[in-house]
Amino acid sequence: MISKEAVKRGYNRGNYVVGAPTQPGYAAGIEKVGGEAYFQKDAVVVSADVLAQLAAAVDELVTETADVIAGTRDWWAGSMIGETAGTPATPTAVIAKVSTTEQVQAVMRIADAANVPVTVSAGRSNVTGSALPVRGGIVLDVCEMNKFVSFDEASQIVEVEAGMFGDIFEEMVQKDFGMTMGHWPSSYAISTVGGWVACRGAGQLSTRYGKIEDMVYGMDVVLADGSLITVGETSAAAVGPDLLQLIIGSEGTLGVITTVRLKLHRLPDYGRAIAYGFASFADGLEACRQIMQQGANPAALRLYDNLESGLQFDLADQNVLLIADEGAQEIVDAVLAISERVCAETGAKLDDAVIFERWLDTRYLTGKSAEGFKRSPGFVADTLEMTGRWRDLPAIYDEVVAAINAVPGTLAGSAHQSHAYVDGACLYFSLRGDVAVDERAAWYRAAWDAANAVILKHNATLSHHHGVGLLRAPYMEESLGAGFAVLRAVKAALDPKNLLNPGKLGLEA
Numbered sequence: 001m002i003s004k005e006a007v008k009r010g011y012n013r014g015n016y017v018v019g020a021p022t023q024p025g026y027a028a029g030i031e032k033v034g035g036e037a038y039f040q041k042d043a044v045v046v047s048a049d050v051l052a053q054l055a056a057a058v059d060e061l062v063t064e065t066a067d068v069i070a071g072t073r074d075w076w077a078g079s080m081i082g083e084t085a086g087t088p089a090t091p092t093a094v095i096a097k098v099s100t101t102e103q104v105q106a107v108m109r110i111a112d113a114a115n116v117p118v119t120v121s122a123g124r125s126n127v128t129g130s131a132l133p134v135r136g137g138i139v140l141d142v143c144e145m146n147k148f149v150s151f152d153e154a155s156q157i158v159e160v161e162a163g164m165f166g167d168i169f170e171e172m173v174q175k176d177f178g179m180t181m182g183h184w185p186s187s188y189a190i191s192t193v194g195g196w197v198a199c200r201g202a203g204q205l206s207t208r209y210g211k212i213e214d215m216v217y218g219m220d221v222v223l224a225d226g227s228l229i230t231v232g233e234t235s236a237a238a239v240g241p242d243l244l245q246l247i248i249g250s251e252g253t254l255g256v257i258t259t260v261r262l263k264l265h266r267l268p269d270y271g272r273a274i275a276y277g278f279a280s281f282a283d284g285l286e287a288c289r290q291i292m293q294q295g296a297n298p299a300a301l302r303l304y305d306n307l308e309s310g311l312q313f314d315l316a317d318q319n320v321l322l323i324a325d326e327g328a329q330e331i332v333d334a335v336l337a338i339s340e341r342v343c344a345e346t347g348a349k350l351d352d353a354v355i356f357e358r359w360l361d362t363r364y365l366t367g368k369s370a371e372g373f374k375r376s377p378g379f380v381a382d383t384l385e386m387t388g389r390w391r392d393l394p395a396i397y398d399e400v401v402a403a404i405n406a407v408p409g410t411l412a413g414s415a416h417q418s419h420a421y422v423d424g425a426c427l428y429f430s431l432r433g434d435v436a437v438d439e440r441a442a443w444y445r446a447a448w449d450a451a452n453a454v455i456l457k458h459n460a461t462l463s464h465h466h467g468v469g470l471l472r473a474p475y476m477e478e479s480l481g482a483g484f485a486v487l488r489a490v491k492a493a494l495d496p497k498n499l500l501n502p503g504k505l506g507l508e509a
């Protein structure tokens with residue numbers, strides 16, 4: 001069973017810390033903490049008066065520069081490039097650690113009165129720079145806001161505080177309630193429930209269980225002025241636009257999520273997996289499309305191109321499609337029967353057990369996109385996930401890989417299809433470059449620009465689940481078109497002083 005296996009096999013990341021942020025691998029190589037800020041300009045310095053008010057309101061204040069650098073460090077390649085060159089991302093800030101909703105409200109009231117920016121910070125596992133305090137001010141660390149609140153067994157709804165880490169959450173719902181949420185991002189143990197919601201994340205089994213926005217029943221949110229609102233709280237509604245969905249994915253720019261109520265599923269005791277190889281990535285995509293449009297929704301439907309099939313499964317001459325499902329036996333058998341019939345038309349049967357076992361063993365590894373490549377000081381690897389229509393995906397795959405490969409210094413672009421829908425799917429690209437150390441930032445932006453030019457040309461979606469942060473900010477206005485003015489207006493209405501996480505989602509810093 002995939003959900004049970006995930007907890008049983010645990011988390012195989014060497015430096016993983018339970019219940020607190022885990023430092024990214026590059027932190028181990030950081031020698032000096034000085035240097036100019038890489039992403040801060042005109043950072044707001046918190047005054048002694050505000051510091052005193054904060055000290056009286058929160059559990060702990062962190063003010064030493066070295067601690068602020070370590071306590072704001074994220075997993076973004078952009079931060080890595082800056083910090084390994086001696087320029088920490090955002091050294092000017094104070095970190096306020098809180099453990100209650102009342103403390104969050106108190107911090108927002110202090111910040112509102114003094115006009116100080118506030119950036120929410122949780123697991124810091126984001127890969128877009130979204131939790132970096134680019135305007136300085138207060139970093140609101142919510143990791144100690146991590147308690148279980150309640151379980152409604154009849155409705156299968158659990159309530160937890162937003163700072164609970166994912167592994168602790170899932171283990172609790174499995175062991176205490178015999179349930180699962182079915183949300184398995186590869187970062188599940190280094191990220192928090194609130195971070196999942198704030199970033200609109202997706203887990204590896206999303207084709208059965210949905211993305212995080214499908215899993216939230218309701219939540220409590222502290223707004224910029226310190227007021228507390230509750231959004232959602234319904235199975236379905238016709239009471240105007242959905243405020244819950246407005247907050248989900250807002251990356252800390254519209255409010256601070258304090259408590260989340262989430263929909264659970266019964267823990268499955270049946271599961272199976274099959275695997276096929278295809279001659280081309282386009283053939284594999286077509287099989288995925290057929291499976292989804294014929295009504296099957298296997299938990300995992302993952303198609304790897306030649307390069308990734310070679311790296312992951314030692315099958316470089318194949319485009320490997322892994323299909324795994326779990327749940328009631330009647331449903332799983334029907335889903336896999338449809339999948340098998342579709343795949344047999346153009347694909348070649350592979351060793352199901354070997355492929356499935358390899359995937360279970362490696363799916364939480366960090367740096368998968370870098371595997372198989374020599375890591376010199378100028379080596380940079382990153383991933384780019386986007387969503388497109390089935391109609392466009394074969395061309396998007398070819399064109400994005402070609403665009404990345406055409407950037408001087410690129411070693412290789414590749415992709416897999418990771419999350420599928422009736423109308424389209426997410427392609428998850430990996431990009432790796434090796435250039436002179438001081439050319440890493442230029443290569444990195446050139447590769448992202450090249451890939452995003454293709455995505456924008458096809459009117460596809462910039463991100464499927466990693467979010468926007470700083471990384472995708474330059475492409476947001478073009479991507480949303482006239483709709484971007486609406487996003488700006490919503491921000492101005494909810495946060496007129498631009499206190500909450502300024503500079504993210506392409507909004508003003």
Ligand SMILES: Cc1cc2nc3c(=O)[nH]c(=O)nc-3n(C[C@H](O)[C@H](O)[C@H](O)COP(=O)(O)OP(=O)(O)OC[C@H]3O[C@@H](n4cnc5c(N)ncnc54)[C@H](O)[C@@H]3O)c2cc1C
Pocket residue numbers: 074075119120121122123124125126127130131142162163184185186187190191192193194195196197198199200201202203204251252253255256257258365366367465466467501504
């Ligand atoms: C190795 C690796 C694999 C990954 N795999 C996946 C994956 O499979 N699927 C996926 O979706 N993502 C993945 N990610 C990205 C990352 O784990 C997610 O974006 C995650 O949801 C971030 O959660 P966090 O708790 O670490 O939040 P942080 O990084 O601390 O914050 C992220 C953003 O959310 C905001 N935020 C955090 N908590 C709150 C809150 N309580 N209220 C308001 N705003 C808040 C922050 O201000 C920031 O803008 C991966 C990252 C890594 C490093």
